[in-house]
Amino acid sequence: MAKLGSFLVSLLFGLSVTAATANEHVTVFENVHVLTMQPEHQGQILRQQTVVIQGDRIIAMGAQGDVEIPAHAQRITGEGRYLLPGLAEMHGHVPPTQSFTGIPERYLDDVLYLYLAGGVTTVRGMLGHPHQLQLKDDIAEGRRIGPTLYLAGPSFNSNTVRDRAQARQRVREHAEEGWDLLKIHPGLSLDQYQAIAAEAHEQGIDFAGHVPTDVGIRHAIILGSRTIDHLDGYLAEVDGFEQPVSDEVLQELAEFTVAHGVGVVPTQALWATLIGAGDAEAMRAYPELQYVPQQVRAGWFNFLDDPQSVYYTGNTAAVHQENRQRLLAALYEAGAEILLGTDAPQLFSVPGLSMRREIPFMVDAGMTPYDIIYSGTVAVGQYFAQQDEFGQVRVGHRADLLLVGENPLENISTLYEPVGVMAQGQWHSRSAIEAKLAEIAAAYRAE
Known part of the structure; x- marks a missing residue:
């Protein structure tokens, strides 16, 4: 029944998790606590969620185990970390x-x-x-x-x-x-x-x-x-x-x-x-x-x-x-x-x-x-509502997301060093960010 619910949500937004194609990359965040910033959630954090991104859009989200995950998806294990909008x-x-x-x-x-x-x-x-x-x-x-x-x-x-x-x-x-x-x-x-x-x-x-x-x-x-x-x-x-x-x-x-x-x-x-x-x-x-x-x-x-x-x-x-x-x-x-x-x-x-x-x-x-x-x-x-939909972790919104280590409502400084950043559906892991920062620092030292 829960999987049927997530399928219906996908249909409502003209999206289908199962229809994801190889030329439109799919990423899945598993077991993450989500600060959706949706007004209806009133700051509530949704625990142990799965969030699915196809291309540059969020196409499905729901409780862990209730959302179908495409076989070819890139899977990012949240391990209890917190996901929020970029x-x-x-x-x-x-x-x-x-x-x-x-x-x-x-x-x-x-x-x-x-x-x-x-x-x-x-x-x-x-x-x-x-x-x-x-x-x-x-x-x-x-x-x-x-x-x-x-x-x-x-x-x-x-x-x-x-x-x-x-x-x-x-x-x-x-x-x-x-x-x-x-x-x-x-x-x-x-x-x-x-x-x-x-x-x-x-x-x-x-x-x-x-x-x-x-x-x-x-x-x-x-x-x-x-x-x-x-x-x-x-x-x-x-x-x-x-x-x-x-x-x-x-x-x-x-x-x-x-x-x-x-x-x-x-x-x-x-x-x-x-x-x-x-x-x-x-x-x-x-x-x-x-x-x-x-x-x-x-x-x-x-x-x-x-x-x-x-x-x-x-x-x-x-x-x-x-x-x-x-x-x-x-x-x-x-x-x-x-x-x-x-x-x-x-x-x-x-x-x-x-x-x-x-x-x-x-x-x-x-x-x-x-x-x-x-x-x-x-x-x-x-x-910017007339140009695009973003700013919330919500189906249909642009996949701009931060993964952080702590609850940002309790420790806002956790935002300063994200575990990873997703921009327009493209994932930048902490290790990739640190490698790029090291490259930038080295280039400016060498001036």
Whole structure:
């Protein structure tokens, strides 16, 4: 009867485990405890499950012994480990396909792999470069290894936008070219921003990113910025760089955000570095820096010696950072849509591995492990729901999965070193990940 049930589930989704063909690889996770992140399970972990993947889709799941396993399937024994959806980097960057002077040619491929090594199976790239749309297709079609990419086009800023007419024309061009969203940078006037917003709504394309000074947080939210990245604009609104902000003011900003359905991507770890609130000696000792080219690493160290950032607040950085943490807490308490992101590969944010630097800030702001995981899985799947189904361990969803050693609801740091990562149905074991990381480190030592 149980096997009949799993067969019926397959039929409902137009899938058949028994019909799996040799040219569409089948992988089976056996005896795993599954944190499905399906809302109906309310954070419950399903014990001793079998999950079947065909191609890049989850096609069946159920209790151990109740799901039919094709004879030719690759079998991964969970041995009581925990399976959950892959994480997303909602404010990430992908290097240009042509490397800069002094940067090794391999850097792009290494960045893509590092995301996977850190459990990141989806990246919203927040600054487009020529040929990146081809890169996105290459990954989707299996010609290159990396996370699924959703890409913003080249920046809208004071250097690329002259007036309303040109702003609207540029939005149309980005939509026609196939970018997934528009990237907003500082320097735009309110008039230019309004033109971008109006045309973006007409074209059905999101815009997101920074909040230009002349626009301000409230206008950016009202005009429909899909996300406010880096919590940009909030503290500028309430003079929160130099003095504590009251709970009432932060609560009002949070409620205003929720009322307009705008998401936030906090990137707290990076911003602590940019404003001067980070622990410089600790950052210099990050073990993941071995996976970064020496020229890039040198630039990061130079920043610590001489911070060149428009966001640097120096002597008041500790107050500034505390306000940011309290703002994140207020947004969380108000029920704002929080999306996981680190702005890798910016200062000391090594792709994928930067999650271990960002998540502690989220914990410190009062977020539960479940809600942190939700911010990088279900919330992201909902964000991109029109493009694909992913973000949950559910039949029909893209097979982006993490296998970890401990219960992530009890020890969220287990996410930092996955037993293995599956991206679009392709399995990367811990041994394969470690071998690749060793190769990357050796290449950058040899520079």
